[in-house]
Structures are given as structure tokens and as C-alpha cells.
Amino acid sequence: MALSDNTRGALFMMGSMTAFTLNDACMKSLSGEIPLFQALVLRSFAVIMFLGYMxxxxxxxxxxxxxxxxMLIALRTAVEIAAAFFFLSALFHLPIADVTAILQALPLTVTLAGAVFLGEAVGWKRLLAILVGFSGVILILRPPLLFGEDSGFSIYSIYxxxxxxxxxxxxxxxxxxSVAVPSMTIALAAAVGVMAFGVVGSLTQPWQPVSxxxxxWLGGASFFVIGGYIFSVSAMRSGEIGFxxxxxxxxxxxALLLGLIVFDDWPDQLTLLGSAIVVATGLFTLYRERQTTKRQRPGLRLR
Structure with missing residues (x-):
């Protein structure tokens, strides 16, 4: 039976997210083996070779x-470098499920930032969902001011x-x-920037022998991150973004399964509750955005 474009896109998105999470698990497994900057350089080299060829x-x-x-590509590359540093630093020290759960707030933060900085229309329902979603993030982070000094909060939570x-x-x-700029150009610029940052950072710490x-683990990380890129592009080209x-x-x-199987970690009840809140509000925000997009299409009537 032939798959619809939306079904194919959904499968590609699931493959992309799974591949990126497997990459995260491989990188986390390196935390006790080689320094962060060395791992960044070695993984980035493989990614650049692939993206450059493509x-x-x-x-x-x-x-x-x-x-x-x-200028926009340069700015995007700069924040990609910072994101890679903060994310991997946190990943090396926190449970993978906790870090991944907090990242699920991205649809909320992007929607809010789009309203504040780009003037995009956001109704009160989505704003309320964003506030509720942030309460889920607080449950995952558990800052000492609200949960006491033994809450488990650390500098890596801020990262x-x-x-x-x-x-x-x-x-x-x-x-x-501009849509005229190829996606491959943007991705390659980010990969080169991350590798350059890793090279500079690696000068501050001795390289370790690679067992x-x-x-x-490095081969797995490179393989899965490349797979994530391929699947994510295929997902966006196969179905409606809203679906x-x-x-x-x-x-x-x-992340939950890998945390349990590979690292013997399972989130506590508060973290699971916070994760559920973040995911639920994120899904609602995406749903409302899809409904708004449909209303704006000429000649389309919602029932």
C-alpha cells in the first residue's frame, strides 16, 4: 500500500529525531573517554566531509x-556553536532524558520569540500554553529557590x-x-563553525588517546547525526509541516528508552510530569499554529 506524503513525512521526522537522539547517546558515552572539544572536532570532521560532498x-x-x-548565516552559525557547547556540556553531566525533555520546549520558545521579535501573531490561547509549558520546564529543572538546595539543580541545568x-x-x-539560499549551505556553515570552535577549544586541553x-562511539555519532540531517530534510519535503x-x-x-537501556537512568515522577506538560503544550501550540495557517489560506473554510 502506497504511503501518503504526510505519512511518509511523519516517518522521516520520527527517523530524524531518533537518529539525533542516538547521536546524543553516542556523544554522552564519550564523556568519560575523551574531552568535549576533541569529540567535537572528530565528529564535525566526518559531518563536514559528508555535507561538503553533498x-x-x-x-x-x-x-x-x-x-x-x-550576515544571517554568520549569526546562525555563531549561535549554533554556542548551542553545541552548552548542550554537549550539559549532556556530559546530566541524564539524557532530562536534557532532551527540556529541549522539547523549543516550539514554545520559538513561537514566543517570533511574536516578540518578528511581530508574528500569537493568540492568548498559545500564550497561555507557553506559560503552562514553562511551568513544566521548571518542574524538570527544579531551581533551589522553589525546591530547596538538595533539588539536584546545577550549572549544567542552566547550560x-x-x-x-x-x-x-x-x-x-x-x-x-532567503529561500534562495540552499539548506546545505546553511548546514555546512554551521558544521564548519562548530569544528573551528572545537579546534580552538582543544588547544586549551590535551588530546587523549582514542580507544x-x-x-x-564517534563513528556512531557521525553516522546518526548525518542520518538525522538526511531524514529531517526529507521530512520537510515530504509532508505538510503542520502535520x-x-x-x-x-x-x-x-531518550527515555536510551537512558534506561544504555545509562540505567529513569526520570523521577516530577521530571516525567514536567516532560508531559511540555510535550502537551507544545503539541497544542503546533495545533493552534496549524489552525491559524488554515484560516489564512484564501478560499479555505474551517468546519
Missing amino acids: AWRSGTFRTRIERKDQ VLLAVACVTVRDLCARRI TASVL VAPFRYTSLVA
């Missing part, structure tokens, strides 16, 4: 990029929030970049 094959390098888009902020800015930049286990986007929450399910 860009060359597609003729991406022949595309002329306007000055405005160059996750900084990663969310950086990815939010990254996504806002992507919205402003066979580390090679396997496909909610399946991004597959990453949380994958």
Missing part, C-alpha cells in the same frame, strides 16, 4: 548569497536553558534567510 554534488557552491543572508535560547535564535535566523570503544512537526517529540521517547 553540497558539491548539488551545485550548492555556485549559488550567490546576498549580503543580508551572509540546557542557554542551549534552548541559542537554538531559538538559530531558528529565528533560519526564518529570515577502540571511542572510535565506535509532520508534532512527530519531533519522538526524540523524548527515544
Whole structure:
């Protein structure tokens, strides 16, 4: 039986989110083996080789990029570098499910930032959902001011929030970049920037010998992150964004399973409750955005 475009897009999105989460698990497994910056350099090298080849094959390098888009790509690359540092630093020290759960707030933060900085229309229902969603994030983080000094809050909890902020800015930049700019150009610029940052950072700490286990984890991380890129592009090109986007929450399910199977971690009840709140409000926000988009289409009547 032939699959519809939306079904195919949903499957690609699930594959993308699972692949990215498997990449995270591989990188986390390296935390006791090699330093963060060394891991960044080695993984980025494989990603750049792949993206560079794909860009060359597609003729991406022949595309002329306007000055405005160059500045936006530069800004997006800068926040991508910061996001990679904060996210991986947190991932190396916190349970993978906790970090992934907080990242599920991205649809909320992007919607709020779009309203504040880009003037995008956001109704009171979505604003309320965003506030409720942030309460779920607080349950996951458990700041000492509300939950006491033994809440488990650390500097790496703040790093996750900084990663969310950086990815939010990254996504806002992507919205402003001209559609004439190939996606491969944007992705390759980010990969080169992250690798350059890793090279500079690695000068501050000695490189460690790479064991066979580390090679396997690095190979897995490179393989899965490349797979995530491929599936994510296929997802956006296969179905309606409003239908496909909610399946991004597959990453949380994958993180919960990997945390239990690979790292013997399972979130406590407060973290699970906070995660459920974040996912529910994120899904509602995506639903309302889809409804608003339908209303704005000429000649389309909602029932």
C-alpha cells in the first residue's frame, strides 16, 4: 500500500529525531573517554566531509548569497556553536532524558520569540500554553529557590536553558534567510563553525588517546547525526509541516528508552510530569499554529 506524503513525512521526522537522539547517546558515552572539544572536532570532521560532498554534488557552491543572508548565516552559525557547547556540556553531566525533555520546549520558545521579535501573531490561547509549558520546564529543572538546595539543580541545568535560547535564535535566523539560499549551505556553515570552535577549544586541553570503544562511539555519532540531517530534510519535503512537526517529540521517547537501556537512568515522577506538560503544550501550540495557517489560506473554510 502506497504511503501518503504526510505519512511518509511523519516517518522521516520520527527517523530524524531518533537518529539525533542516538547521536546524543553516542556523544554522552564519550564523556568519560575523551574531552568535549576533541569529540567535537572528530565528529564535525566526518559531518563536514559528508555535507561538503553533498553540497558539491548539488551545485550548492555556485549559488550567490546576498549580503543580508551572509550576515544571517554568520549569526546562525555563531549561535549554533554556542548551542553545541552548552548542550554537549550539559549532556556530559546530566541524564539524557532530562536534557532532551527540556529541549522539547523549543516550539514554545520559538513561537514566543517570533511574536516578540518578528511581530508574528500569537493568540492568548498559545500564550497561555507557553506559560503552562514553562511551568513544566521548571518542574524538570527544579531551581533551589522553589525546591530547596538538595533539588539536584546545577550549572549544567542552566547550560540546557542557554542551549534552548541559542537554538531559538538559530531558528529565528533560519526564518529570515532567503529561500534562495540552499539548506546545505546553511548546514555546512554551521558544521564548519562548530569544528573551528572545537579546534580552538582543544588547544586549551590535551588530546587523549582514542580507544577502540571511542572510535565506535564517534563513528556512531557521525553516522546518526548525518542520518538525522538526511531524514529531517526529507521530512520537510515530504509532508505538510503542520502535520509532520508534532512527530519531533519522538526524540523524548527515544531518550527515555536510551537512558534506561544504555545509562540505567529513569526520570523521577516530577521530571516525567514536567516532560508531559511540555510535550502537551507544545503539541497544542503546533495545533493552534496549524489552525491559524488554515484560516489564512484564501478560499479555505474551517468546519
